[in-house]
Each structure stands twice: as C-alpha cells, then as structure tokens.
Amino acid sequence: MSLLIKNCTLRDKEGLYDLFCEGKTITKVGPSLDVSADKVIDAKGKLVVPALxxxxxxxxxxxxxxxxxxxxxxxxxxxxxxxxxxxxxxxxxxxxxxxxxxxxxxxxxxxxxxxxxxxxxxxxxxxxxxxxxxxxxxxxxxxxxxxxxxxxxxxxxxxxxxxxxxxxxxxxxxxxxxxxxxxxxxxxxxxxxxxxxxxxxxxxxxxxxxxxxxxxxxxxxxxxxxxxxxxxxxxxxxxxxxxxxxxxxxxxxxxxxxxxxxxxxxxxxxxxxxxxxxxxxxxxxxxxxxxxxxxxxxxxxxxxxxxxxxxxxxxxxxxxxxxxxxxxxxxxxxxxxxxxxxxxxxxxxxxxxxxxxKFDGYGVDEGCTANLVVIDAKNIREAMAFAPNRPYVIREGKVIVENTRETVFKF
Ligand SMILES: [Zn+2]
Structure with missing residues (x-):
C-alpha cells in the first residue's frame, strides 16, 4: 500500500513538497514527485506536521x-x-x-x-x-x-x-x-x-x-x-x-x-x-x-x-x-x-x-514513520491562532480520519 500526499507545506522548508509513503514509512520527500501511488491526496498547500x-x-x-x-x-x-x-x-x-x-x-x-x-x-x-x-x-x-x-x-x-x-x-x-x-x-x-x-x-x-x-x-x-x-x-x-x-x-x-x-x-x-x-x-x-x-x-x-x-x-x-x-x-x-x-x-x-x-521515526523526513496531520493553515502561527480544520490524519501511512468543515457565507 502506498500513499502520495501532494503539495504539502512543511515547517522548515520553503515551497511545496510531496510526501511518498510506502507501507508505514515516508520514503521520498521532494517537490512534484514523479511516482504513482495506490492512494493520492492533495494537501493543496496546507501545513503537514508529525502527529500531535x-x-x-x-x-x-x-x-x-x-x-x-x-x-x-x-x-x-x-x-x-x-x-x-x-x-x-x-x-x-x-x-x-x-x-x-x-x-x-x-x-x-x-x-x-x-x-x-x-x-x-x-x-x-x-x-x-x-x-x-x-x-x-x-x-x-x-x-x-x-x-x-x-x-x-x-x-x-x-x-x-x-x-x-x-x-x-x-x-x-x-x-x-x-x-x-x-x-x-x-x-x-x-x-x-x-x-x-x-x-x-x-x-x-x-x-x-x-x-x-x-x-x-x-x-x-x-x-x-x-x-x-x-x-x-x-x-x-x-x-x-x-x-x-x-x-x-x-x-x-x-x-x-x-x-x-x-x-x-x-x-x-x-x-x-x-x-x-x-x-x-x-x-x-x-x-x-x-x-x-x-x-x-x-x-x-x-x-x-x-x-x-x-x-x-x-x-x-x-x-x-x-x-x-x-x-x-x-x-x-x-x-x-x-x-x-x-x-x-x-x-x-x-x-x-x-x-x-516515543514514537519510532517521528518527523516528516525520508525514513520517518508516516504519522502525520494535515492542518488547514499556512504555518504554525496560523495553526495555533485558528485551531483550524485538519482534513487528513494519517497513521502509519493510512488515512484514518478525514474532516470536512465548510463555511458558506449567505450575505
Ligand atoms: Zn493532572
């Protein structure tokens, strides 16, 4: 089972990165990875951090x-x-x-x-x-x-x-x-x-x-x-x-x-x-x-x-x-x-x-275990200011939670 998470903002890097996970492990991290995966999700520029x-x-x-x-x-x-x-x-x-x-x-x-x-x-x-x-x-x-x-x-x-x-x-x-x-x-x-x-x-x-x-x-x-x-x-x-x-x-x-x-x-x-x-x-x-x-x-x-x-x-x-x-x-x-x-x-x-x-391989680098959360924020300041939606929570390379939160303005 492989999972590709596209267009992630990472805490310590400029620009957008893709994360490729094989089994429970993040095996590749890079911009616009050319890989095929069993499941693909698009983070759309949102912040991806290790599990809280x-x-x-x-x-x-x-x-x-x-x-x-x-x-x-x-x-x-x-x-x-x-x-x-x-x-x-x-x-x-x-x-x-x-x-x-x-x-x-x-x-x-x-x-x-x-x-x-x-x-x-x-x-x-x-x-x-x-x-x-x-x-x-x-x-x-x-x-x-x-x-x-x-x-x-x-x-x-x-x-x-x-x-x-x-x-x-x-x-x-x-x-x-x-x-x-x-x-x-x-x-x-x-x-x-x-x-x-x-x-x-x-x-x-x-x-x-x-x-x-x-x-x-x-x-x-x-x-x-x-x-x-x-x-x-x-x-x-x-x-x-x-x-x-x-x-x-x-x-x-x-x-x-x-x-x-x-x-x-x-x-x-x-x-x-x-x-x-x-x-x-x-x-x-x-x-x-x-x-x-x-x-x-x-x-x-x-x-x-x-x-x-x-x-x-x-x-x-x-x-x-x-x-x-x-x-x-x-x-x-x-x-x-x-x-x-x-x-x-x-x-x-x-x-x-x-x-x-003591999670093994904690982090968002190649070789780390894919325990991750996608946060609808551009950076950690926004994450802590808004406590916003977290569209995907990933445990050992599998999406275990999907959250949707939609705001419709009626004015
Ligand atoms: Zn106590």
Whole structure:
C-alpha cells in the first residue's frame, strides 16, 4: 500500500513538497514527485506536521461533570473530593463511553498518542484502571495510550494504596505516577517519593508525578523528586507535572531547584488550561497565573511539554483534547508570543512530547514513520491562532480520519 500526499507545506522548508509513503514509512520527500501511488491526496498547500501528542490527561475522569455535585469553591481540593462518590460507581462501560468521546475528538484533531494518568486509590480501587485498560484495547493500533498509575489520594495517607499501585503496574500500567504534595507532612511526602522510585525500579518503569500543584511556596516536593532522580540514576526517565509552586517560590530558591531539575534531565509538563483556573483562586489582585516557570525551565535546557489535563470534569469544565487549542492558551499563559517562542510552543506538542510517547521515526523526513496531520493553515502561527480544520490524519501511512468543515457565507 502506498500513499502520495501532494503539495504539502512543511515547517522548515520553503515551497511545496510531496510526501511518498510506502507501507508505514515516508520514503521520498521532494517537490512534484514523479511516482504513482495506490492512494493520492492533495494537501493543496496546507501545513503537514508529525502527529500531535498529548502528554498529560486524565481519561478516567473526563466527562463526569454532569453527574456529580457542583464545585462551589473552584479549588483543587474540592474538585478532588467531589469525585470520591462518583469513582466508586465507575464501570468499564461508563469509562469507555466518557473517554471514547475524548479519544475520538483527539484523533480528529490529529493527536495519535496520549499519556493518561489513572486514579489508583482505596476509594475507586482498580475500577478506573479496568475501564482505561478496556479503552486501550478498543483503540489498539489507532491511538497510542501510555498509562500512568496515579495515587490521587496520596500513598502514606491512603493505607492500602501501596498494594494497589503494585497491582496496577502488574495489570499493565506503563509508568509510575505520584502526588507527593498530597501527604500530611514533608516526611510522608519524601516516603511517597521513595515508594514511587522503588516501584519504578521494580518494574523498570519511567515516572510521571503530579508535583506541587499548589501556589503555596512551602510545598517543596519538586526538589525531593529531582534529588531522588539523581540518587537513583533515573536521569531522563522522570516527568513532573503542574509544578505550580515553582512559580510561587522566591527567585533564588526557584533557580536552585531548576538547576537540579536540569541536572536530573527531567521533563516538566505544564497544564495551563486547568491551572489558570484552579490556582490563585483565593488571591485578591493581582491574581497569580499559577503556571510553572516555563521560560526559565526552557532557558535551563529542560524538556518542557504541556497537556490538556482535564476535559469536562470537576477540575475544569471545558477542554477539547485539541492540542492546538491548548497551544493557544499556552502562548498566552506563558507569554510566548515572539516568532521563535511560537516555534517552541509548537515543539512542545510534537518533538518535546515525543520524548515521552516515543514514537519510532517521528518527523516528516525520508525514513520517518508516516504519522502525520494535515492542518488547514499556512504555518504554525496560523495553526495555533485558528485551531483550524485538519482534513487528513494519517497513521502509519493510512488515512484514518478525514474532516470536512465548510463555511458558506449567505450575505
Ligand atoms: Zn493532572
């Protein structure tokens, strides 16, 4: 099976290019290729980029907002507590219905890989994980799903969670999650971090923790995670999500911690959509943005990505699972509006995020795997400004999504 995609605009090249794919591989890239193919599509000058990647979402919780109590305070604490009753009643069917909607939105928007955190605690037990495992089976070969065992309710303060975390890794989670700030004191936070690294060593797994999702500068578990990463030789294998408190530290302590994060070769995942809403909630003016120090981390050479995090749940009522819309919010939240900064924001949902999802042959060059999205834009600036239609999404050389969006002016 061969596929020819004609008249593509590529991110780093002038003029139009054709892409010829044989099987799952891009074998030729050039202007006006003289080849015959089983299937030919015309990009008509639109932008073609590698598949978009979502590095941080919670698929077990999506679309629950209509069936839970309302969050009155708007805080993270209340968002977590409201879910307790709901997650006791999760079934596979329930998770499949709610999360399939989000996966299909993401596919239609050109995302082919997602890293999802799954609640592991003594409230829902392994019900959320069973649902997400069924989801992974349903989209096998279509959407690459990485599963993170996520102790949302803490580990030390949720007796029994340690055994469930181990069971979750046995059942098929890929990555050890954590939330060390959600313990009763710093000693327990450190014990939480050490438990996660022990588990990661046992299963030879990467780690992706929710770290200091608070604007209280006295939460300092990011430094614990960076120290433990270096101590265990887990450099390059650890991601810290949210890290909002880093923005609340004084500049001196922040730069001290960022240096350790860089040395630990950690990836930092900011989630501006959710954190712009949840953090600074109790501030009078000026209200803090609540997102982590994106530019300083980038300047220190840290791999930075961003995620949607939440879709229609108690934490965040919107959410489209469209990484271009998240990119738009990130441009604003991180104040990354200069031309090279826009390029960097686009990198965060492509090459930077692929350091986590690890698609083989990621890119739009000869020899790369043809995981591609055609975006109705001339360049990445337009892509992030308009979040426009994506006429074709291609997975391993096959068109798996066609989108049409037609506007008819009646004036
Ligand atoms: Zn999260």
């Amino acid at each position: 990647i979502e590095p941080h979402i919670h698929l077990d919780k999506v679309n629950i907002l209509d069936n839970v109590k309302k969050n009155v305070s708007g805080t993270l604490t209340e968002a977590i507590e409201i879910i307790w009753d709901r997650k006791r009643t999760y079934t596979n069917e329930d998770v499949l219905v709610r999360a399939s909607d989000v996966i299909e939105r993401a596919l239609a928007a050109g995302t082919l890989g997602m890293r999802t955190h799954v609640d592991i605690d003594t409230i829902g037990g392994l019900k959320p994980l069973n649902g997400v495992l069924a989801l992974r089976d349903k989209y096998d070969g279509i959407m690459k799903l990485q599963l993170v065992a996520f102790p949302q309710e803490g580990i030390i303060k949720d007796p029994g969670c340690d055994k469930l975390m181990d069971e979750a890794m046995k059942m098929g989670c890929d990555i050890v999650g954590g939330m060390p700030a959600n313990e009763n004191n710093p000693e327990d936070s450190l014990a939480h971090v050490k438990f996660c690294f022990d588990l990661a060593e046992k299963y030879d797994a990467d780690i992706d923790m929710h770290v200091d999702e608070t604007d209280d500068p006295f939460y300092r578990t990011l430094e614990m995670v960076a120290d433990e990463t270096i101590r265990r030789g887990w450099e390059g294998r650890v991601t810290a999500g949210h890290t909002c408190a880093l923005a609340a530290y004084d500049d001196h302590y922040a730069s001290y911690v960022i240096e350790k994060v860089a040395r630990a070769e950690m990836t930092m995942c900011t989630n501006p959509c959710t954190n712009l809403l949840l953090q600074g909630r109790l501030d009078k003016q000026p209200i803090r943005r609540g997102i982590t120090r994106v530019k300083e981390l980038l300047d220190a050479g840290v791999n930075v990505v961003f995620g949607q995090d939440c879709v229609n749940d108690t934490f965040y009522p919107l959410g489209s699972a469209d990484m271009l819309m998240c990119a738009n919010v990130t441009v604003h939240a991180a104040q990354m509006s200069l031309p090279p900064e826009l390029e960097t924001v686009f990198d965060m949902i492509t090459v930077n995020a692929n350091k986590l999802l």
